Amino acid sequence: MFSELHPFMDYALVLAKKAELQGEVPVGAVLVYNDKIILENHNKMRQNNNPLAHAELLLLQEAYSFLKTYYLSQCSLFVTLEPCGMCATAVALSRLKAVYFGAYDPKHGGIEHGARVFDKEQNFFKPKTVVAGVRAYHCENILKNFFSYRRG
Amino acid sequence: MFSELHPFMDYALVLAKKAELQGEVPVGAVLVYNDKIILENHNKMRQNNNPLAHAELLLLQEAYSFLKTYYLSQCSLFVTLEPCGMCATAVALSRLKAVYFGAYDPKHGGIEHGARVFDKEQNFFKPKTVVAGVRAYHCENILKNFFSYRRG
Numbered sequence: 001m002f003s004e005l006h007p008f009m010d011y012a013l014v015l016a017k018k019a020e021l022q023g024e025v026p027v028g029a030v031l032v033y034n035d036k037i038i039l040e041n042h043n044k045m046r047q048n049n050n051p052l053a054h055a056e057l058l059l060l061q062e063a064y065s066f067l068k069t070y071y072l073s074q075c076s077l078f079v080t081l082e083p084c085g086m087c088a089t090a091v092a093l094s095r096l097k098a099v100y101f102g103a104y105d106p107k108h109g110g111i112e113h114g115a116r117v118f119d120k121e122q123n124f125f126k127p128k129t130v131v132a133g134v135r136a137y138h139c140e141n142i143l144k145n146f147f148s149y150r151r152g
Numbered sequence: 153m154f155s156e157l158h159p160f161m162d163y164a165l166v167l168a169k170k171a172e173l174q175g176e177v178p179v180g181a182v183l184v185y186n187d188k189i190i191l192e193n194h195n196k197m198r199q200n201n202n203p204l205a206h207a208e209l210l211l212l213q214e215a216y217s218f219l220k221t222y223y224l225s226q227c228s229l230f231v232t233l234e235p236c237g238m239c240a241t242a243v244a245l246s247r248l249k250a251v252y253f254g255a256y257d258p259k260h261g262g263i264e265h266g267a268r269v270f271d272k273e274q275n276f277f278k279p280k281t282v283v284a285g286v287r288a289y290h291c292e293n294i295l296k297n298f299f300s301y302r303r304g
Contacts, residue, residue: 051222071203086245110241114269116267117267120266
């Protein structure tokens with residue numbers, strides 16, 4: 001099932017690498033519409049001097065400027081790391097149809113950990129499809145290498 | 153204990169009223185530093201054509217441009233409605249020292265409902281002070297009036 005998702009996640013990994021080269025925590029994300037990548041972004045907390053500048057939130061904000069539509073219900077998000085509670089709720093508020101993420105994030109993740117945003121019974125939209133662990137090995141490795149280099 | 157908080161929430165209520173006059177769901181928020189209001193905002197989902205344009209997120213994003221500091225650990229947020237999971241996580245990521253909110257939001261709230269962001273054991277910052285129900289009657293009323301008028 002995963003094989004056809006790899007090209008999108010592979011491109012998100014390229015963006016994560018781009019983030020790393022800029023000294024950012026290496027997380028990349030793409031927005032897919034009609035089987036095509038229409039927008040891309042990566043973490044920019046450092047360069048924007050803003051702890052909210054997560055790849056996914058930047059991507060969604062850009063989408064609202066770019067697409068001129070109130071909801072993004074025809075779009076899917078591919079992101080190399082499990083979204084945090086902020087980004088997962090932003091995904092729900094945006095009514096994305098699907099989210100695919102790579103590495104799990106036990107510390108800050110908000111889908112399979114912590115806030116578990118999509119598991120709540122509250123009356124708001126959740127993506128129909130949520131797939132974890134797409135290209136997980138590569139997505140984790142780029143983060144591990146970044147932090148081990150920093151700590152070394 | 154609430155009395156000294158009223159002026160800040162009262163001003164947030166003025167902003168909620170301003171939002172209402174612009175056709176927005178009436179929620180207002182202020183950021184307080186050293187006992188002074190330094191920034192203000194209100195919901196702008198409609199005028200920004202963006203379901204993420206919540207008063208609190210706009211306020212925090214503005215703060216990063218305005219204050220040129222990476223964290224907002226000396227600041228307190230006053231908002232007329234319980235923050236959602238997105239805004240509550242943004243508060244945690246921003247390391248605000250305190251959050252005061254007015255009306256409870258069983259449908260979308262992320263502090264006392266749903267994601268309950270600050271109750272999680274994950275290793276990230278939570279405000280030392282969280283006070284619910286400040287000027288709750290007035291904060292609820294402005295929302296009730298808005299929705300009953302819309303539905304009427």
